[in-house]
Amino acid sequence: xQSRPVDLPAGTESAVDQERLLHVIRKLAIEAGERIMEIxxxxxxxxxxxxxxxxxxxxxxxxxxxxxxxxxDAFPDVALVTEEQAASHRHSGDTFFIVxxxxxxxxxxxxxxxxxxxxxxxxxxxxxxGVVYAPARRRMFLTLADGSSVEETxxxxxxxxxxxxxxxxxxxxxxxxxxxxxKSHRDAETDAYIARYEVGDVKSAGSSLKFCLVASGEADLxxxxxRTMEWDTAAGHAVLAGAGGQVLRFDDLAPLSYGKDGFxxxxxxACAPSVRLEES
Numbered sequence: 001x002q003s004r005p006v007d008l009p010a011g012t013e014s015a016v017d018q019e020r021l022l023h024v025i026r027k028l029a030i031e032a033g034e035r036i037m038e039i040x041x042x043x044x045x046x047x048x049x050x051x052x053x054x055x056x057x058x059x060x061x062x063x064x065x066x067x068x069x070x071x072x073d074a075f076p077d078v079a080l081v082t083e084e085q086a087a088s089h090r091h092s093g094d095t096f097f098i099v100x101x102x103x104x105x106x107x108x109x110x111x112x113x114x115x116x117x118x119x120x121x122x123x124x125x126x127x128x129x130g131v132v133y134a135p136a137r138r139r140m141f142l143t144l145a146d147g148s149s150v151e152e153t154x155x156x157x158x159x160x161x162x163x164x165x166x167x168x169x170x171x172x173x174x175x176x177x178x179x180x181x182x183k184s185h186r187d188a189e190t191d192a193y194i195a196r197y198e199v200g201d202v203k204s205a206g207s208s209l210k211f212c213l214v215a216s217g218e219a220d221l222x223x224x225x226x227r228t229m230e231w232d233t234a235a236g237h238a239v240l241a242g243a244g245g246q247v248l249r250f251d252d253l254a255p256l257s258y259g260k261d262g263f264x265x266x267x268x269x270a271c272a273p274s275v276r277l278e279e280s
Contacts (some may be wrong), residue, residue: 018145033135064103104207116205120234130238149242170217176200211236215243
C-alpha cells in the first residue's frame with residue numbers, strides 16, 4: 001500500500017531525522033550501484049521498451065526493488081515516488097522520497113559509464129536532501145544532514161562515510177562561461193540558447209552528473225530545453241542547492257518546484273547564481 005505523505009505546516013521541524021536519512025539513502029545508493037554494476041559487467045542483459053518508448057533493463061528494476069524496500073522499511077510514513085512504479089505516480093502532496101534507480105539508461109546500454117543512482121527527499125515542494133552516485137565512475141555526491149553538499153572519495157563503505165570534499169559553485173566568468181549539456185538529448189534549441197552566451201567551454205555529460213558538475217565548480221551553466229521528470233532531477237537539484245547553486249524554470253526563472261501533477265518538469269536552467277542569465 002502506498003504510504004500517505006507527511007505534509008508539514010510552515011515553520012515546523014522536519015518529521016525526518018536528518019542523520020538517519022543521510023545514512024539510509026547513501027547506503028541504498030551504494031548497494032544499488034553494486035547491483036547495477038554486476039549487470040553492467042555481465043556478458044549481456046535484456047533491454048525492453050516501456051509504454052513511453054524509453055528503455056528499461058534488469059538493472060533499473062533490480063535497483064528499484066532494493067531502494068524501494070529500504071526506504072519503505074526505514075521511513076514507512078513518508079510517501080515514495082519512483083520512476084519504475086507507475087502506481088506511485090498517482091501520489092499528490094509536496095513531501096516525499098523520489099527515486100530514479102538508474103538515470104541514464106541509454107548510457108548504461110551503450111556502456112558509456114555516465115549513469116547514476118538518484119535518491120532525493122522533497123519537503124514542501126523543494127528537494128532538501130539527495131544522493132547522486134555514479135557507480136561506473138566511482139563518484140558520490142550527497143547532501144549532509146545540515147544541507148551542505150559534498151563529494152565523497154575513498155572506498156565508499158556502505159556503513160560509514162569516508163573522506164569528503166565540500167562542494168561549492170564557482171564564481172562564473174560571464175565572458176567565458178563553462179557550459180555542460182546533455183550527452184544523449186542535445187538539440188538545436190539547446191545549442192541556440194547556449195549561443196546567446198559568451199562561452200569558454202562546452203562539455204557533454206550524461207544523467208544527473210550535469211548538476212553535480214555545476215555543484216563542484218567544474219561547470220557554470222546547465223540548460224535543459226527538453227522533457228525531464230522530477231525523478232530525473234530531484235537528487236541533482238538537492239546537491240546543487242547544497243553547493244549554493246540554483247535550478248530555475250526556463251520560462252520565468254522562478255525556482256523549480258516538485259510535486260507537480262504527473263511529476264513532469266518544464267524546461268529549466270541549473271546554474272551558479274553569478275551567471276547572468278539570458279531571458280527566454
